[in-house]
Structures are given as C-alpha cells and as structure tokens.
Amino acid sequence: MKTEHSGWFEAIYEAKAAALILYGRALGLSHGEAEDVVQETFIALMQKAEMPREPEHYCLRSFRNRALNYKRSLWRRLTRELESTRWFEKTEGESPAERVAMQQLAELPPEQREVIVLKIWNRCTFEEIGELLEISPNTAAGRYRYGLQKIKAQLEGADYERDESLGKAITFLATPPPLGAA
Numbered sequence: 001m002k003t004e005h006s007g008w009f010e011a012i013y014e015a016k017a018a019a020l021i022l023y024g025r026a027l028g029l030s031h032g033e034a035e036d037v038v039q040e041t042f043i044a045l046m047q048k049a050e051m052p053r054e055p056e057h058y059c060l061r062s063f064r065n066r067a068l069n070y071k072r073s074l075w076r077r078l079t080r081e082l083e084s085t086r087w088f089e090k091t092e093g094e095s096p097a098e099r100v101a102m103q104q105l106a107e108l109p110p111e112q113r114e115v116i117v118l119k120i121w122n123r124c125t126f127e128e129i130g131e132l133l134e135i136s137p138n139t140a141a142g143r144y145r146y147g148l149q150k151i152k153a154q155l156e157g158a159d160y161e162r163d164e165s166l167g168k169a170i171t172f173l174a175t176p177p178p179l180g181a182a
Helices: 008-026 031-046 055-071 074-086 097-108 109-122 126-133 138-152
Strands: 159-163 168-172
Touching: 008 031, 008 055, 008 074, 008 109, 031 055, 055 126, 097 109, 097 138, 109 126, 109 138
Parallel strands: none
Antiparallel strands: 159 168
8 A cells, every 4th residue: 555655765765876875885885785785775664654754864874774784794794805996886987087086085994984975975964974973063074074185185196177166176187188279
C-alpha cells in the first residue's frame, strides 16, 4: 500500500546517491562497498513507517553509521587497503589537474577529508556537519580549512585563474592558445 510520504526516499536517492558514494569513499570504503552501503541505507529508509523530520540529515546519519559499521570488518579492511590506490574511479574526461586534486584529497587525514566531502559534495553547513559528526561547528570549519590548506600547498606552482561565478580559485595546467594572430 502506497502512503503519501512514499516518494520522499526516491527524491533523496536521486539527489544524494552519488554524493553518498563519494562520502563513503571519504570514509574509507571502496566504490563497491560505498554502493552497497547506499543500498542498505535506502532499504532501511523505505521500511520506515514515517518520514523523518529532517530526511536528508537522517539519510546522511544513517549512511555514516552503516558505513562505519561496514568498515569494522577485518576482511573488508584488508580489501580496502589493497584498493587505496584507486580512491576515485577514473573517467575518460578527467584532466591531470583533477587527478592531482583527487589524489591530494585522498591523502588527507580522514577527519579532514570527511568534512571536505560533506561540505562540497553534500552541501552541508558546518552546523550540520558538526551535528552529524558530533563535533562543534568550529571544529568542522577548522578541519575544512586545514584540509583545503594542505591541498592548496600541494598544488603550489600550478597556474590559477578565478571562476567568477563561484569566486573560488580553479587550476589549469595548460595555458590556452592565443585567440588570433597579432
């Protein structure tokens, strides 16, 4: 029997599944493990009799708890360590700059990496991150700031340009060709 709230988990899945997989990677899961935990999370959400008061927060919290429980297995940990060189899945269109940035993210301490992924890819506020991780919003902001500083320090020497729509520095490894002969 379909209830009036039955579609809430579908909307959250569409909006959050990819970001949750990346969050799982930040927590130390392989891509396949993160997908499994996303599936377990949404199966549990679909079995709830009522929609949670804050569905997206509940989803993140549920995913995090399941991911941390999943990590505790010795055999899974050994598999994860063997796969640690492939933190992100490669895509055909990724640039060398993207590869370097992803590698730097993967090398951050887990606490900083987790906050950066929650802030950027899951668009959480520092208050939401603090509540989720049971730390203060200031601690979350500090982990974010220090993690970004470490990534920036490792990317020193690359040419930067500003993306005015975001106001953030983005990196380009190659210079663009001239517009025309002078």
